[in-house]
Amino acid sequence: MSPEELAFLALALIAIVTGTLALLVRELIHTIVWIGVFFVDLAALYFLLLAPFLGVLQLGVYAGAVTILLLFGIMVTRKRIFSRDAATGITTVPVALAVVAFIFLLIALPEFPQGELTVRSYDPSLLSQNLFGPGGPWLLLLGLVMLSALIGAIYLVREGRE
Amino acid sequence: MDFSTLPIIPITLGTLAVGTVLTFASGRWARWVALATSVVFLLEIGLMFLGYTGWPGRSSTLVPQFGEYQSYPWISLSWLQINFTVGIDGISLILILLTGFLQIATVVYTWNETKRPAAWFGLVLMTCLGSFGVFVSLDILLFFLFWEAVLVPMFFIIGYWGGPNRRYAALKFFVYTHVASIVMLIGLLALVFYSGASSFDFSSIYSAARGLTGIVPVVLFLSLFFGFGVKFPIVPFHTWLPDAHVEAPTGGSVLLAGLLLKLGGYGLIRWAVIILPTTLTQVDPILFFVAFLSIVWGAVLSLSQRDLKRMIAYSSINHMGIVLLAISLNSALGLTAAVLLMFAHGVVSALLFMGAGTFHHTYGTRDIPSVGGINSRTPILASLIMIGSLASLGLPALISFPAEFAALLATWDGLTYLVLIPLIGLVVTAAFYIWMMQRVLFGPPKGIPSDAHDVPPAEGLGMGMLAALAVIFGVLPFLLVNVITMSPITGWHG
């Protein structure tokens, strides 16, 4: 077993555990902690896949911005930071549905290519060229979406709205 | 000038559409715009007659046997070709003529509409635009678009300008005809795909459908029959009609009876009978049964109605039953008679509904037993109702007579003694019209308000036009018949 595989297994285990914990803990602030770990863990996976640009992006956007935003969300809606989430609602049917979905996905596994994968690395400059390049103006699109989302968000939270 | 080179049908569609939009937009001038559009439409119909390539001596090389045939590619897929194909033959020409006449008559009749006039005249024009489109479309998609386009304005006409129970009636009308449309669309699409036609064009379906055998064409025909039949309407899918007529405003009733019912007849001829003539001979017992049922049921129910409009509505069912009968006979005489009768019924029922409308707002009711002797106060209205009734019961020298005579002769030719059923229907038809006339027009004055005036000029002009048409074409039916028989009816049935 190569070091890469070992690393992958460890990272995968951490991702699953932190993801699950983030949803199961009673304290909302703990959720933020676990989900931050989860994001960092995924960034590490991207590095493992020789996609350092994405890894950095993941660290910046997810582990940084998203986590902070979620934290803000908790802070403005709660009087106390440390408060428990009362409604858990773990009933049979949703859990069963999630399990069935997982089983179906697993059933579909043999349909994909099997075997080993040789990971290639790309020059990040090529990636940025591609983002504006022949595949379409991805970043432009993203910018438009973000702008409209910004306007929508401002509309939603503006003062005096019923 | 050789008008046959002019793409007159697209031009007409364009002017009608522009006229409709302008009418909607023109506020208090809407009625003038609508009138101008109607006049232009009539002129264009005149051009169609002039340029019609089906006339003898003018060899029509256009495929397949249509005059004024234009086709432009519309949607091209690798497996399917949809064209913007329009064309006319004698059958459509006659019904287009009816559309033009009814359009101008309705606009004139409702000249003094005060409730949102721009919207009213726009919807009237839109209905006529849709009908015109149905009559000229030779492509399934185009046909269906226009077919549905007629429903929308009629829905609003009934639902906004209608009587007290208008919402129910409008919804009932819409649901009924829409369900039928869906069945019809499925039938038409199935026709294309089962026959393996290369495009949605009438001509390619027409030639491809010859190859259909077995149960498939029967099912297709019956679904088309149902789809078009609800518009007829056929018993027992007729109950939307009396409700719609009773609640609809007068102009709406005119268009409903005059044009919308004809769409069903036209569609049945164009897309079912001509395309699947051999199938018709397999399923015609069903059609005959339905036609006889409609004839008898319509006539008997008319007899028992107290509401003038409801009575006329049921008599429409009776007349359209005769049309259906004539179509199902699958003979040149029957088809000719059916088209002629559709024209006749369009004019006559429109006249009668206008009369009923004027009657309603002159006397404040449409209840037959509660008003009598109106001939003494409003002789012009009485005369117009009289002309309409007499034409409807098939008086010679009025328009229905040659049509009904030919239809019944064709029935005798096809079904021999079963012709007794429509003949008895004729007696009952005469009975309810004559009885109505005795009760409403004649006798001592009864239930007449003190401020009752005779027909207002605009309404009188609208009705007068139709009455004149009923007389002109009743005395000179060959004007119409020559056009109808110009279309390759015989070629399709030879």
Next chain:
Amino acid sequence: MDLSILFGWAFLVPLLPALAFVIIGIWGQRLGRLEHGGWIAVLLSGAAMVLGVLIAVGEMLSPNSYTDVSYTWFHVSASGPFANGVSFVVGTLVDPISALMLIVVTVVGFLVMLYSVGYMHHDEGLPRYYALLSLFLTAMLGVVLADNLLEFFLFWELVGVCSYFLIGFYWRKPSASSAAKEAFLVTRIGDVMFLLGIFIYFSVYAMTGPNGGWAANGFLFVHGSTSFIPIGASGNSTLLTVAGLMLLGGAAGKSAQFPLDVWLPDAMEGPTTVSALIHAATMVAAGVYLLVVGSIFLGGYTSIVLFAIVAVGGFTTFYAATMAVVNTDIKRVIAYSTISQLGYMVLAVGAGFALVGLYHLFTHAFFKALLFLAAGAIIHTIVTQDLFRMGGLAKKMRYTSIAFLIGALALSGIPPFAGFWSKDDVLASVYSQLGAHPEYWPFFILAFVTVFLTAYYIFRVYFLAFSGERTRDASLPEAHEVPWVMLVPMMVLAGFAVVAGLFVFVPSFGSLFTGVPGLATNVPPSYGPTDLVLSAISVTLAGAGIVLAWVLWGNGRVYELPAGSPAHSIRNLLLARYHVKAAYDWVGMVGMYTVARAADFFDRFVIDGAVKGFERSFRSMSDSMRRIQTGLVSDYAAYVVAGIIAVFVLLLFVAPYLASVFGGG
């Protein structure tokens, strides 16, 4: 002088009154100085009369000529069974019988029109009256001149509608509009039968075109030649029997034969002039004329049809006469007598002597018009139709009483008045068939007894109205003689009533009857020994009737039935018209209307109820479906996931299974 050049212009005869219709119809109210169009109508019908009589004379001068001018009304092109297409033609056919009818219709029409100028002077709506009367004349002339069954039917219907409006002329009276409705509907029943008959004749006789298809001109009676279709030419006697019966039905409707006779007595609601026209020259004559035309141009009738015609005619003759015996309304008595006399005509057609029926129609037209006009003169001056309020009018209305007397004598069949010749001819014709057809006996006897009844009831009217010293009802207006516009037509008609029966002995006029090939003819009557005996008996019977009438009603007497006599119930039955009218009313108004109401109930509550039930069930279904819309985001997410899983199941398990079952992919 060659008048046959006029035959091509025969279409002008109906067009002249039609012109009057248009002129009066459009400018009626402005024609005040011309009696609201009355004089225009008189003028144009007079022109039509001149032209019509000239054409008839031309036909007499060139006997046995058939001149057909036809135009295509509309044409349906050929296909399938219509090897030549179908032509619907209109045209004029001038032949002996139409020439005869031209005389009857135009002369009587013109005289009635002239009489109207005086009679209708005080009425409202005169333009309508003259316009409709002109159209009525046009329609009847169209029937007479029609050269094919379609055109015949077209004008036949027009006759019906004109009579509808004229009977309902006083439309403010409920009884008048009711009578008009009745006339239209009852004749409509006959019309529909006629229509079926037309179809059958068309399909039997027109199937002669190439390829066994219909001939293009299948409706024509004759086309380009005088060849007639002999009966049995088609070999399809069942169809022809049905067709003949249908034709009889049509004729019975228009000519008021039993059982379609109920409308005619009620048609008295119209102006008396209209009654005169209907009863003499137009409406009712059309039915008999149809039967005559049928026996000439449509190959005659099969024996079943002939017997049916005899039965209907013979029975109606007697049936109507009995009702005339007791009636107290002067116009109604004459109306019943019309039905009775029409029965004679139909009887003659049934016996195989169609031309004898036509002969009686010819003479009857004049004396019946005369009787009506004279009755109209009475009504005009004393404004009542009740016989028991009249009396003693002979002194004050000398000319009218003479005219009525001539008409009564002609009707009773007293020689040498017109009615004697034709009625005796009818009886003789039937009698000549008794040997071959013993089943005709009862109807012959009925017809013979009717001679007595006829003389009795018409002289009952005459004595009640004219004899005696004074009017029974003193409150009536003073009677006086009518103006010349009314007297002149009566005088002319009286002249015809005297001599019309003798016309046939003039050879050129007689050629109208003898010029029709292929028909048994007994016109003019040949007086062999048997015929003389028959005539003697019938004249004796008529005389006995007159004497009885004099004894009971003459000189101001009024006969009262003895109290408690069983005759009372018979009299009530006759006055109630054998309850036939009540039965019609019951069937029409109660029976049909009940059925219609029941159908309406079915329509509203069963058919439409099913629709509404559908709607309700959909609504309840949607109500139950609505409950899964909790508004909880997680639930919707669960539905989405469940849906995706369902799609997976379909794709991974169901689709491969179906593919394995049905094969293919």
Next chain:
Amino acid sequence: MTTLAITGFLALSFALFAIAIFGILTRRNFILLLVSLEIGMNAAILNFVYFAALAPANTGSTSGLSGQSIAVVLIGFAATEIAVGLAIVLALNRSKGSINVADSTTLRS
């Protein structure tokens, strides 16, 4: 050069996706819902990066870049989503006084 088992990566993203579904279906707190959504998004992004790496080596240097490009865009979308989600949280909190989705079952307040 790094070599890794294909199946393992797929199993990882599937597992993360299942966790996300579980969270979406069971959590009532709006912030937790957002967290679940982010876990699901990350599972998807991981797949994109992974399949970008899967592109065959011999088909040119940039053939796998589309996957990474989409991943970049998706990360941007995720950030947007959180921003809008947060706005909704604030709006909800103001109008309902709670960010429990069970308390807001109608679209209109």
